[in-house]
Amino acid sequence: MANVYVSSIIDAPAARVWAVVRDFNGLPAWTPFVAESRIEQNDRPDRVGAIRNFHLKDGGRIRERLLALSDYDLSMTYSILESPMGVENYTATLKLMPVTEGDRTFAEWSAEFDCPPEREAELVSHVGRNFFQAAFRSLQGRFGPIA
């Protein structure tokens, strides 16, 4: 099983960051790589079990199911149902924690999945860098750079 872990500091209070990222249908609004997204079956994006169906800017289509959403822990977990990446049993968790000194946010995004061993390094790096880290960078830009 491959593991990805990326974390960063966002220069805004956790509640404000959470208000942006908790929207399971909101990837186009805050990540640089999603072109458009919809929730299948006219479902609500915060219903656990909802499926988001989105297109990457490079054209790939991904379907993901919301497995857990916690406004208490500021975290969400989802799994991939379909993607062009060739991974299996993919689950990921995005979680925020307040940094009380300076009222900022610690954000972590982790994933685990199965894949052919020869592709593991490439996929771990791809997901970590091009998705998670890129999304955090774009969040940082949205809330202003870290002093």
Place this chain on the structure above:
Amino acid sequence: MTVRVVRSTVIDAPVDEVWRLLRAFNSHADWHPAIARSGIEGEDPGDLVGAVRAFTLRDGGFLREQLIALSDKERSLIYCLLEAPVRLDGYVATISLLPVTDGDRTFLRWACSFNPPRGQESALALLVGETIYGTGLLALRSRFGQGIRQSEPRPGQPALAVAPDRPPPARHAGSRGRVRCEAIVVEAYGGPDVLVPRIIEVPAPGGGEVRLRHEAIGVNYIDVHCRDGSFDLMPLPGIPGMEAAGVVADLGPGVEHLAIGDRVVYASATTGAYSGFRTMAAASVVRLPRDILERTAAGIFLKGIMADILARDVHRARAGEVALVRAAAGGVGLLLSAMLRSLGATVIGVVSRQEKAAAARKAGCDHVVVGTETELTRAVESLTGGRGVDVVFDGLGRDTFVQSLDLLALRGHLVSFGQTTGPVGELNVDRLAAKSVRLSRPNISHYLGDTEEIEARASRLFAQLRAGTLAASIGAALPLRDAREAHRALEARRNVGALILIPEH
């Protein structure tokens, strides 16, 4: 009722490095400034789950804590309190580290829960959150962080009698009653580097004087002006510093209101606080209530007294008026905003950077403005319906003085109480007629008054701390020998909240 306290920070070091230090259960004696000495009971190693550490605080308090969980996988440890001088019943705390992969840093979270006696919830939450966790986190950040260790003298500095970065512990010399201790001595006005650690001798107190052992020293912007010579307050060679908290070590004849061993605090009109001991006039020294810690007091006393003078005497704040506070997230700004609000004013706080806005809001600002003067003008117009504000508190001086005048309503009051950006210089008084503006340029030392007046202000300040209408926000606690780092932080406006210095005894 169960109280939960959480403090967290980001440390500029890889997570494994921070964990190597923190996983040893007895290492807190190495990094937490409040701890005088600590040992693990029996022959137990520090990573034995069940180990008990017994330790003494610098204020004399004795505690025992037991390690109940340790995980190298999660990089976390859990411990509980077995014995303590305060009622932190059922106290269990967790320290956990997480890697910040972006920049190879560490997110540190320190959280606990306990069941305090009724009525003590907020005081104990403040004690744990600010004095224990806040101070500990800042010490850790300093230990791993930027700059704090660069305090060795540069080549070419005069040789000192004693290595400046670690003076020996102070001892009572006995003969002639002099006490040797570390102090920061300025021999030539200049930048932060003129703050040189030295060993000095502090004389026995004369009539009306007291000799104090400082436990915590407050850092104020006025210290920068003394250091660079722009205020004519400190003759050379001189020791900067206007406030500190500590213990009465000796009394001269004629001092009635203090006793040896009293815990005390002062804000004085003369310099000399950056020192392990100080002999000074007893009149401005007041006793510290049991529930107010030296660090808290040193961090807020001068600023709190200043805020009290500004809000009640220089300006008499009234319910319903609109007050604008510049540098609202600074040491004085936070306290002044809170006081103005508790006196019923609507407070607009101005801060230099976005990350300071939350602190200003928390302190009591109804509105916080970040940005340029144009944006500020627009914000004030819309918040006051074009009328302007009733009073502006401006401690910045040159750069903002004229704009502050422009923000006032007719018959408004400009309180220019500082000059961190430079002196205001000459002023065309006729200009004030355009709006019938009143102008105050107070020198706080003229308002301090006698011991009784200071005590009245002090007890008001302490009451507000207890009630929670004022928060003691200690931004950083550094060793006294690192005073120059504190000045750098202050001048770069990096700090949110008060800076304090801790002498080594």
